[in-house]
Amino acid sequence: MSAVDALFAKLKAENRKAFVPFVTAGDPNLDVTKKLIIELERRGASLCELGIPYSDPIADGPIIQASYTRALDAKIKLAAILQMAQQATSQVQMPVVSMVSYAIIFRHGLEAYVQDAKAAGFAGAIVPDLLVEESAEMSQICQKHDFSLIQLITPTTPRERAIRIAESSSGFIYYVSVTGITGERTELPASVVDQVGWLREQTPLPICIGFGISRPEHVRMLSPVADGVIVGSAIVKRIAQHAAEGDAAILKAVGDYAEELVAALNE
Amino acid sequence: MSTEIQSTASSQVPDAKGRFGDFGGRYVPETLTKALDQLADEYAKAKQDPAFQAELDDLLKNYVSRPSPLYFAKRLTEHCGGAQIWLKREDTNHTGAHKINNTLGQALLTLRMGKTRVIAETGAGQHGVATATACARFGLPCVVYMGEEDIRRQAPNVFSMKLLGAEVRPVTSGSRTLRDAINEAMRDWMSSVEDTHYILGSAVGPHPFPVIVRDFQSVIGRETREQSLTQIGRLPDTVIACVGGGSNAAGMFYPFIDDKTVEIIGVEAGGRSNKPGDHASPLTYGQPGILHGSYSYVMQDEDGQTCDVHSMSAGLDYPGVGPEHSYWKATGRVQYDSCDDTSAMAAFDELARCEGILPALESSHAVAHAMKVAQGRKAEEVIVVCLSGRGDKDAAEVARLKGQ
Numbered sequence: 001m002s003a004v005d006a007l008f009a010k011l012k013a014e015n016r017k018a019f020v021p022f023v024t025a026g027d028p029n030l031d032v033t034k035k036l037i038i039e040l041e042r043r044g045a046s047l048c049e050l051g052i053p054y055s056d057p058i059a060d061g062p063i064i065q066a067s068y069t070r071a072l073d074a075k076i077k078l079a080a081i082l083q084m085a086q087q088a089t090s091q092v093q094m095p096v097v098s099m100v101s102y103a104i105i106f107r108h109g110l111e112a113y114v115q116d117a118k119a120a121g122f123a124g125a126i127v128p129d130l131l132v133e134e135s136a137e138m139s140q141i142c143q144k145h146d147f148s149l150i151q152l153i154t155p156t157t158p159r160e161r162a163i164r165i166a167e168s169s170s171g172f173i174y175y176v177s178v179t180g181i182t183g184e185r186t187e188l189p190a191s192v193v194d195q196v197g198w199l200r201e202q203t204p205l206p207i208c209i210g211f212g213i214s215r216p217e218h219v220r221m222l223s224p225v226a227d228g229v230i231v232g233s234a235i236v237k238r239i240a241q242h243a244a245e246g247d248a249a250i251l252k253a254v255g256d257y258a259e260e261l262v263a264a265l266n267e
Numbered sequence: 268m269s270t271e272i273q274s275t276a277s278s279q280v281p282d283a284k285g286r287f288g289d290f291g292g293r294y295v296p297e298t299l300t301k302a303l304d305q306l307a308d309e310y311a312k313a314k315q316d317p318a319f320q321a322e323l324d325d326l327l328k329n330y331v332s333r334p335s336p337l338y339f340a341k342r343l344t345e346h347c348g349g350a351q352i353w354l355k356r357e358d359t360n361h362t363g364a365h366k367i368n369n370t371l372g373q374a375l376l377t378l379r380m381g382k383t384r385v386i387a388e389t390g391a392g393q394h395g396v397a398t399a400t401a402c403a404r405f406g407l408p409c410v411v412y413m414g415e416e417d418i419r420r421q422a423p424n425v426f427s428m429k430l431l432g433a434e435v436r437p438v439t440s441g442s443r444t445l446r447d448a449i450n451e452a453m454r455d456w457m458s459s460v461e462d463t464h465y466i467l468g469s470a471v472g473p474h475p476f477p478v479i480v481r482d483f484q485s486v487i488g489r490e491t492r493e494q495s496l497t498q499i500g501r502l503p504d505t506v507i508a509c510v511g512g513g514s515n516a517a518g519m520f521y522p523f524i525d526d527k528t529v530e531i532i533g534v535e536a537g538g539r540s541n542k543p544g545d546h547a548s549p550l551t552y553g554q555p556g557i558l559h560g561s562y563s564y565v566m567q568d569e570d571g572q573t574c575d576v577h578s579m580s581a582g583l584d585y586p587g588v589g590p591e592h593s594y595w596k597a598t599g600r601v602q603y604d605s606c607d608d609t610s611a612m613a614a615f616d617e618l619a620r621c622e623g624i625l626p627a628l629e630s631s632h633a634v635a636h637a638m639k640v641a642q643g644r645k646a647e648e649v650i651v652v653c654l655s656g657r658g659d660k661d662a663a664e665v666a667r668l669k670g671q
Contacts, residue, residue: 055572056446056558058453059296065440078570102294103557107571129294129557133284156301156460165297179298180458 003095003123004148004171007047008206008227018046018228019262020208021235021254022099024067025050026076028243028250030084035251036239037088037096043255044262047095049126049230052081054101059128061183063233067240078108082120089121097124097150097171102138105130110138114145124148124171132165139168148172155179155195166203172227175199175209183233185212188221196225216264223265231261271527276600278524280591285474285561288597291590293473295453295560302460307475309380314482319375326371327486330404331361333368335487337494337651342621343638350644352637353503354624354654355491357515364627364656365487365515366397370466372483374401377464384463385409388452390417390445390511391582391629392424393656394468399433401466409433412451414443417581420664442575445511445585449559469512470589473560477517477589484518491651492522499649505530505640508653509633510550510603511583513592515655520601521591531600533592534636536578537607547576549588550596550603563590579608579668580628582656610635615658615665627656628665 001009011018021040025033037048051064053071060068089096098117105113105127117125124147130138132151142149148171153162156179166173177192178185196207209222210230219229235254242249280287293303313319327333336356344352357365370387377385385407389395395411402409411428415437418425428435441447449472456465470480488506495503506523508516510533523529538546546552549564556565558573566574566586578584595601611628614635618626626634630653637652644650658665 055441056450058450058559059298059457061454069440072572101557101571103567103573104571106557106562107567107569128296129560131293131295131297131300134292134294152297154296154298156298158301161300176298178458179460181454 002146002148002171004047004097007095008172011046011227017223017226017265018208019044019258019265020047020049020228020230021045021258022049022051022230022232023239024064024071024236025052025081025084026071026074027067027236027239028070029074030076030080032247032250034084034088035247036254038091039251039255040258041092041094043258045094045258046228047097049097049099050085052078052098052100052104054104057101059181061181061233063237064182067236078104082116085120085122095123096121097126097148098122099126099128102127102130111141114141114147118145118147124150126150126174128152132168135168142170150174152176153199155191162199163202166199166205169205172206172208173199173203174230175207176211177209178212180211182211184214188212188218193221193225200225216260219261219264220267229265272530272600274527274598274600276524276595276598278521280594281474281478285478287591287594290563290593291474291477291561293560294557294562295473296457298457299460303473303475305380306376309376310475310479313376313379323372323375327368331367331371332359333486334490334494335359337491337498340622343618344641346617346621347638347641349641349646350648350650351646352641353649353651355487355519355651357487357653357655358624358626358657362397362400363659364393364397365484365518366394366468367400368486368518369468369480369483369514370394370397370401373464373466373479374405374407377407378405380464382462382464383407384459385466386412386452386455386459386463387466387468388412388445388448389468390448390584391580391627392417392421392428392660393582395433395435396424396427396431398466398468399428399431402433403431410455411435412438412448412455414438414445414448416443417445421581421660422663423660444581446573469514470517470591471512471559471561471587477561477591480514481517481521481591484514485521487515487518487653488520488522491519495651502526502529503649503651505532505650507532507534507633507637507650509534509583509629509655510588510592511536511547511585511629512587513589515653517589517591519653520595524600531602532636532640533601533603534632535603535605536580536583536632537605538577539608544575545577546605547578547583547585548605549586550592551605555593558587561590563593564588564596580611580632582627582629583632604636606632606635612668614638625658625662626654627658628661630655
């Protein structure tokens with residue numbers, strides 16, 4: 001049982017939902033990222049998704065792209081991210097998972113990545129460009145190390161395929177709310193509720209919904225069907241907006257925002 | 268030459284998962300899977316459909332003006348002194364480059380799939396113009412993503428695309444070149460995948476793009492093979508093409524893969540020097556990794572981040588390469604070499620003055636390498652170079668680079 005499995009078992013027993021914030025490692029710097037992880041837990045996050053900056057993120061919209069570019073321009077390397085993650089994860093209870101391109105995992109070596117990430121306190125990985133048909137080796141390695149490999153299902157995924165993805169996923173299923181890239185939306189498609197409802201019948205795994213979520217009303221709409229909601233761009237945007245005002249301002253802006261969404265999620 | 272090349276390379280690739288040996292595959296967000304499966308299915312059906320092939324053949328003949336000539340460059344040959352240099356004249360195609368072979372094929376697939384909008388990326392602008400042209404021909408709305416740096420250096424093509432009714436969207440992220448244009452086109456497709464087809468222009472990307480682009484471009488090699496037998500009485504000793512993503516090269520090489528007496532050479536962009544960042548030669552200096560949806564040679568740092576690359580030629584200014592080229596390199600079937608900016612520019616001048624042909628800067632890399640190879644060889648030997656495009660688009664950039 002990975003730390004992610006334990007978390008959702010606990011939440012279920014308490015009848016609570018997971019608030020899952022995303023932050024980009026190294027934006028604006030690794031020290032702030034560490035403080036953010038700690039602050040987000042204090043403000044009610046259940047699980048944190050740490051984005052490993054990548055040079056060619058095709059699933060990401062302008063906000064997250066820009067944060068990756070800033071981090072890479074500041075020469076943030078994987079080794080330094082793992083070091084920071086180790087310090088951060090030793091100071092929080094919540095599981096932390098990496099959002100990481102397969103290009104990075106492949107270059108590092110599959111088994112080496114899982115071992116090094118696990119040593120740094122990561123409980124799992126979301127690999128947005130690793131499809132189920134290419135994931136057998138990674139999946140086996142993750143299983144061996146009790147490391148969750150969280151797979152994505154989208155509105156364009158045919159139903160039979162969704163079942164296959166669910167069967168090969170571990171930790172939770174990342175349901176992508178929209179056909180598109182990451183980034184805030186005014187409204188989410190109403191069909192997402194039905195689609196997740198259907199998916200729930202097919203799998204015992206918890207389902208978290210991400211992409212486009214930024215407002216309390218989004219969270220209220222999804223909380224009846226989801227086990228958790230993932231919020232990325234809206235947080236990364238706040239970090240960038242307050243970067244010039246110093247660490248305390250960033251932590252306060254992100255923390256206040258997180259608290260607002262956590263409250264909406266567990267109303 | 269006539270010694271057999273020892274290689275395990277097969278023309279029976281890729282497999283059902285899009286693997287050319289170890290290379291290729293599909294590494295993209297789940298959102299795109301359905302569209303890629305649909306494309307692979309539709310292409311498989313089209314290949315079996317004589318009506319599809321007939322329509323494409325008619326377009327290639329009457330619209331593109333194929334077959335393109337196989338031309339003996341007599342004065343260039345004499346100038347070099349050595350093997351005969353023949354040019355496969357893809358520059359004579361409608362729109363001035365090989366790219367139209369692929370865009371017409373994919374435009375027909377777009378219609379077959381019932382999709383109503385087309386997007387594309389472009390580097391040198393040749394693929395953008397060819398896509399805009401095919402879309403105008405079939406009445407499809409078209410958006411072309413192009414890096415800001417490339418918009419600057421290939422201005423005539425930008426204007427052409429607009430005249431053809433396409434919208435050119437400048438890409439300002441990253442290095443503002445071909446790689447970033449592909450990223451932006453992919454992002455557009457992530458949102459528009461239900462009604463839009465992405466006409467990818469090179470033999471790169473997730474399965475089935477590398478095989479589709481190779482197949483549509485293979486008309487180049489098939490014609491060259493037939494024309495060699497008719498005009499020269501035998502197959503060439505050596506076939507040479509430039510390699511950026513590698514679409515003209517894949518199309519030129521593929522029909523010769525099983526002809527083990529034919530030596531095949533791909534020429535990458537050597538840029539300013541062989542230092543990282545100064546060239547665009549992943550097969551020569553890079554290593555296998557993941558970029559733009561497939562596993563192939565790429566210029567990456569130790570973390571797997573794609574490196575910036577350089578070539579004076581916008582169409583070769585790309586850090587990755589098509590997976591089939593990686594397969595041909597690994598099996599030893601094709602030899603890959605690198606040609607720097609200076610040599611390519613010299614070849615541009617030589618071909619202009621000896622033959623009255625302005626080659627594209629991309630194709631100039633292949634011409635430069637052919638001139639080098641020819642000099643050491645006997646007069647009865649035959650080298651065929653794929654002259655993938657014409658150089659009119661480059662005239663202003665060449666003048667700028669020469670300080671004129």
